[in-house]
Amino acid sequence: MAYDCSFLSDLALDGEVSFGDSARESHAADFGADERGQGVTPDAVVWPETTADVSAVLSAADDRRVPVTPYAAGTSLEGNAVPVHRGISLDCSRMDSVLDVRADDFQIDVEPGVYGSAVDEAVADEGLFFPPLPSSGDISTVGGMVANDASGMKTVKYGEVSDWVLELEVVLADGSVVTAGSKAAKTSSGYNLKDIFVGSEGTLGVVTRATLELAGRPAQIRGARALFPSLDHAAEAVFDAVRSGVDVATIELVDADSARMANAYTGTDLPDVPTVFLEFHADYGVEREIEFCREVFADHGVRQFETADDGAAMDDLWEAREDLAYAIQLWDPDLTALHPGDVTVPISDYPEMVKFVKGLADDRDLLVPCFGHAGDGNLHYSVLVDEDDDEQVDAAEEVYRATVEMAIDLGGTATGEHGIGLGKRDFLEVEHGSESVEAMRRLKRAFDPRDTLNPGKIFPETAGGERVRADSADDVR
């Protein structure tokens, strides 16, 4: 249903409003929903420039029951940022200022549209960095990372985005502005509102400012690459390294299919065998840690273990890994990557998880490249299919579903970092149980009783086109 958004023209915003086709159409897709065409074209796009703009838009939209879907860089992989009920796409990408760097406190204040890599650039001269950046850090924003509770290659050592957010300014659905968290390193004051907003995918409030914690850049950074005779050997080696306490900042698994695809896309010449990429961070003694890892990997039949120093050699090492998402998508024009898998399991179950996915793929003769932030039990997998072949598509859906269910059975999660969005709604109750999901629903109603913010996401019933509405009363405030 189309909404009359002409009220936006009367709001005297600092930012811009557009009702034009090209602006609206470009906000009907994000990286994940693009291929599947799940998004709909919003009726208007607003680029706010201030917190007051965001507040004015939300207050007016909420009064009129017009949906508002926050949008940042649109790199979400589960359709998180696309509107499904039209209304307004609230594009926060122009709120892109670094507000303050307090190096002595290891803190930075930023607006939500600042790119992740820009945070690192802003603090590099101070010898600091923002550790939980996702692999997409140079194409995605702080607002999107906070909303999806993103994480990345260094999460195994440093944690995810939620571990590095200290304070948020958030505009609620009715336009009121709240501050959640504090600038202290710890707090036990009141409910932890900040962590309710982190990971809420724009369904509970719009982040307009974030105070992020930073880490000191280690004096020694080394990369390494280890080649294994089989994927099972590689997965067991990752588990053993983590269990043994090897102090590793990054430990990424890439299977032989992914290595081949990376070579075709990036022009690298990775051996097409299961490979583990590593990075070690220390202020001193890094070589000792590398030796420790080498010994652990030797117990798992590692065939080659080579290291690289900081600089160009490290860049070469990471290039192929960083471009993997694109490499898989562009591997074969006749094959489509069905859904981006993002399961995460306790580390002791990682080898079993990897074996399970590959077993399903082999049984059905499907191409399923696997890779991921293995050190935190995360496995990305894409089932490649010929979309005109119904039987193959059904088999691929089965692989995808069975893998997520297996991860949940193992005590893990359907999504370690991409969020639920549109793509994983079916698994919310499987993972959390109906009572926990009802508690989430109550939280949603308390913050956003008219279901103004990003309606159609997360909750299973929204797959049927429902919105999460207040129980009864027309006026819910």
Ligand SMILES: Cc1cc2nc3c(=O)[nH]c(=O)nc-3n(C[C@H](O)[C@H](O)[C@H](O)COP(=O)(O)OP(=O)(O)OC[C@H]3O[C@@H](n4cnc5c(N)ncnc54)[C@H](O)[C@@H]3O)c2cc1C
């Ligand atoms: C090649 C590639 C690699 C990737 N690698 C990783 C990875 O390693 N780790 C990982 O975690 N993810 C990864 N992703 C997924 C994605 O990049 C991240 O989830 C990223 O944080 C999304 O940021 P964005 O700026 O693109 O946000 P968008 O996709 O535009 O939006 C994300 C969500 O945030 C909401 N939102 C946007 N702005 C705000 C705001 N100001 N306030 C409240 N809600 C808001 C949107 O409604 C949406 O629900 C990858 C994606 C790609 C394409």
